[in-house]
Amino acid sequence: MTAFERPIRIGAVLVLGVALSGCTAGSAAPEATNPTVQLGAPGEPNRTMSPEEAAGIEEPAHTEADVEFMQMMIVHHDQAITMTEWVEERTTDRDIRLLAERMRISQEGEMDLMAGWLQERGTPLRDEHGGHGGAHDMPGMLTDEQLERLEAADGEEFERLFLEYMIQHHQGALEMVADLWASDGGQEQAIGQFARHVEGDQAIEIARMQSMLAERAS
Template sequence: MTTRSPYSARTALLAASPLLLAVALTACTPTGSDSPEPTSPVVQLGAPGESNRTLSPDEAANLGSPEFSEVDSAFMLAMIRHHQQAIEMTDLVDDRTDDRDIRLLAERMSVSQQDEKTQITTWLQERSVPVNGDGSGHEAHDAESMPGMLSDDQFAELEAATGEEFDLLFLEYMIQHHEGAVQMVDDLYADGGGQESATDQFARHVESDQGIEIARMQQMLAERTG
């Protein structure tokens, strides 16, 4: 009986491998040139309170990177004044209350508002939008200029208060101030702004951050008036 060498079997298998590979590749390769190419849907984020929308292929193809608008510039210029008044309010805290929670809250707010003012200033400078001052002074206390701003009388009342009276006024007026900032974000989108990526990110951050702080201050106010 003839015994077949294991080397002969291996040689035969290696010789057949290219053919097997070619068959396998042929089986995995689409036939014809009309095979559709896979596409991913492009979803356009809706403004706050509105649903997202899936763009058609033609809309997606024509979609560029939106540039900032005059609405965006007006929003940023107003917001820098708005933030400045919040910082002035927190500056009153140390000399008027010993409430630890109020002091910690004011400290966190001062840091975050200063950081956001720096972001706004950078945004304006990069787009060559003129900035008049830092938003401080009498004009920053004009209640009619934008939502939530304290009037001169309200600010003077806060400035004159101390102790528990100051704590309650600070929380009440800062809630008012924060709610105004959220309203400004809503107005930005309602007026067609916020399409530029950087503006949109900043506005959504303001809305989220101040919304969280509003809830916290409402809780603190309830604890002190309950």
């Protein structure tokens, strides 16, 4: 079953709010006094804004680059989920199975969130004009030959291929996030937070899988 045949649930989107101070009995609600923090670009520090600056802020709108990123990442995640679904029947290794289950749950949840983000903005779940080429043209995507090799493998060979191919897949996702930043996408708060989450989560998993590969080679 593909990503677009699965039932889609609207995902919750985290937003950064400005806290309001409490009200004393019998008094009117005071104005917000907590500082407003502007999130820095990747590699840059955050900045505290003046009240005048905060009052003039308009939430950045999403861009075409944001839409393309979400559409492509849904397809990208769908292939990773397919890979995790092969694990249970092909290895009894506890670490591999736990890793795959965590990935499956995490990426299914992220697919729901991405689908919700697109639906809330009235955009399709996939590029209807085929502007991105085939799915295998996306960074990190496995070729048909790689998928066939992984599906046919078993035991230790499957474990090694699963780790190698999933590292490749995750590195592709990081490249897609980098491309988003380079195109000045990710300025809308919801997608910016999501892209940073993907960046951090998949970098951690890459390091874990590289360690698991090294343990098996020793």
